[in-house]
Amino acid sequence: MRTLRSIRHRLALLLALPTGALVVLAALGTAGQAARYTEAGRTSDRVALVATTEELVHQLQRERGLTAGLLGGDESFRHQLGGQRSAADQARQALDRQLATDPPGAASVRSALSGLSTLAALRGRADTGTAGRAEALTFFTDAITGLTSAAFADQGSSGDDRLQASLTTLRALCDATEAAALERGTLNGVLAAGSFRGADYPSFVRITAVKNAALAQVPRTASSARITSLDAALRTPAAVTVAGMEQQALAGFAAEHLPVKPSDWWRAASGLVDDLHKVQEEAAQESRARADELRSAALWSLGRDVALALVAVAGAAGLGVAATRSITRPMAALVAEAGGLADRVLPAAVARIRDAGPDQDLAELGTLPASTRSGRADELAEVAAALDRVAATALRLAVEQSVLQRNSTESLASLGRRNQALITRQLGFLSALERGEHDPGVLANLFELDHLATRMRRNAESVLVLAGERSPRRWAQPVGMGDVVRAALGEVEDYRRVVLRQVDEALLDGGAVAEVAHLLAELIDNALAASAPDTDVEIFARVTGAGYLVAVLDHGVGMTEPELERANARLAGHESFLVGRTKLLGHYVVGRLAARLGARVRLAPSPVHGVTATVLLPGTLLTSHQQLLQSEVV
Incomplete structure (x- = not known):
């Protein structure tokens, strides 16, 4: 869960649940609209298939009536059959083309078309008169009933009352038209034969009842326009x-010859069937128009829902981004301000306090610029105020530490000056005693006391160096480097273990003699402390192009790489003696003296074992013999 540590990710997680719920609800609504759009389209395609199928049915109905009249014995219908059969075949081809697009319900209609597989054979037998009139009526009626049932087979609930009523009306009109067409064909055959024979009359009565019942069913679900059209067709x-x-016909069921001409009946009945078929087509157009209207409404609703969902998601994302930025931007500004406070403002203020002169008021230097809190939330302003208090506390501690350091430094300087004055008087007294003493044993003891006092003077001067004071000892004339090195040896305890391997002659400026000797004495003392009692410390001193190089080599256990890095940092003056170890004060003294002289001091591993301390004195501290002679002449 490391990715949830940031505010941005946590806000995203908080917004994920409501946004996800919104997306799910929008998806469900969109899916519902898409389903309604698809279903409306399927209904429109099914109605189109019904219309095409019923056009074939209409042509088959005419062919059925003409065939019944022909088989009833009226040869006047033969010349109409050829054109009617062509019209039926063209309607079949149109239906096949529509079925090729595989609309809804196509499988059922294809299966129903198998009922016309023997249509060609029936037509041939009808032309030769070998087919019976009842057989032809049954064949066509079965085929027509199968096609109508197949066309309406997949007409389930549409979900819309108007569309469902329109589809119900369409089915009722199809049934009424089929009953009227079947009545036309049946009675056409009867009239061609002259009278009812066998089961003709019961069939005619039953068909008439079915037609009247279907026509009575239409107004129950039809629209006012379709009712008006149907009434007009029936008048x-x-x-x-x-x-x-x-x-x-009903009155003359027992007559040997009915008083109605087949041609008159055919013409009038065909007019009625055609009018009913037109009303049926209008109902189909009305159903398809309603389906298209529902499809358009579903499409509009789908687009609206998708747009609203996108707007909602975009709005949620925008609000999330705005909320995140309203927090992260002030936080980033606060972090930048805190970083500037920690990296620049506080260090600069501490540096001002540390570098302040003895007469400057440290409290006045310990001030910080106020934090800018305009436009921030209350919580962030409180955090900024807390940071200001932390910074103020840190600066106050720096002021207190600087005051303490100043007081400590002044105390050390005062103590160092007192000790140095006393030791100087002691050295002068010892020198006077040495000059007046002739006993070798007493004189040796005085020399030993003189050596101890010299070491004590170096310690006192170390205190002055750490306190920032300069050595009061100055030489008016340059001093040879050999004498300077020997003076350094005189300030260490075990000087007998120090071997001078090489010392090039050079003259050191008199003002730097005491500090250079002090620096070398500290390094030699450290080398002696790090070496075994039975080993020597070697010194090499030579003139180089960059100045004068002094190397102090010990043969002790050496130092690790991290220890060398820390020691070189102390020797370079990068660390305060107040935070270091007291046993390493010599390093801090060397660092102060090196910075004052402009020298470079560095520790490095010796070639075999131990540590080598190198001191590179700048050429500005050296004086040539010619310069010395010129100064003496002057």
Whole structure:
């Protein structure tokens, strides 16, 4: 869970749940609209398939009536059959083309078309008169019923009351048209034969009842426009004529010859069937228009829901980004301010306090610029105020530490000056005693006391160096480097173990003699302390192009790489003696003296074992013999 540590990720996690829920709800709504859009499209395609199928049914209905009339014995229908069969075949081809696009319900219609597989054979037998009229009526009726049932087979609930009523009306009109067409064909055959024979009359009565029942069913679900169209179709002269001929046929069921001409019946009944078919087509167009209207509405709703979902998600993302930025930007500014406070402001203030003169007021230097909190939240302003208090506390501690350091330094300087004055008087007294003493034993003891006092004077001067004071000892004339090195040996205890391997002659400026000797004495003392009692410390001193190089080699156990780095940092003056170890004060003294002289001091591993301390004195501290002679002449 490391990725949840940042505020940005935590806010994203907080917004993820409501945003995810919103996306899920939007997805569900969008899926519902998409389902409604798809279903409306499928319904529109099914209605289109019904219309094409019913067009084939209409042509087959006409062919059925003409075939029944021909087989009833009226040869006047033969010349109409050829054109009608061509119209039926063209309607079949149109249906096949639509089925090739595989619309909804195509499988059922393809299966129903198998009922027309023997249509060609029936047509041939009808032309030769070998087919029976009842057989032809049954064949066409079965095929037509199968096609109509297949076309409406997949018409489930549409989910819309108007569309469902329109589809129900369409089915009722199809049934009514089929009943009227079947009545036309049945009675056309009967009239061609002259009278009812066998089961013709019961069939005609049953068909008439089915037609009337289907026509009575239509107004229950039809729209007012379709009811008006149906009423108009049932009031035409053809419809009135059909009704009268029906009554004549029903009344003359036992007559040997019906008083209705087949051609008159065919013409009037075909007019009625055609009018009913037109009403049926109008109902199909109405159903398809309603499906298209629902499809458009679903598409609009789908686009609206998708747009709203996108806007909601974008808004949630925008709010999340804005909320995140409203927190992270002030936090980043606060972090930058805290970084500047820690990296620049506080160090600069501490440096001002540390470098302040003895007459400067440290409290006045310990001030910080106020934090800018404009535009921040209350919580962030409180954090900034807390940082200000931390910085103020740190600066106050720096002031207190600087005051303490100043007081400690002044105390050390005062103590060092007192000790140095006393030791100087002691050395002068010892020198007077040495000059007046002739006993070798007493004189040796006085020399030993003189050596101890010299070492004590170096310690007192070390205190003055750490306190920032300069050595009061000055030489007016340059001093040879050999004498300087020997003076350094005189300030260490075990000087007998120090071997001078090489010392090039050079003259050192008199003002730097005491400090150079002090520096070398500290390094030699450290080398002696690090070496075994039975080993020597070697000194090499020679003139180089960059100045005068002094190397102090010990043969002790040596130092590790981290220890050398820490020691060189002390020798370079990068660490305060107040935070270091007291046993390493000599390093801090060397660092102070080296910085004052402009010398470079460094520790490095010796070639065999131990440590080599090198001191490179700058050429500005050296004086040539010619310069010395010129100064003496002057």
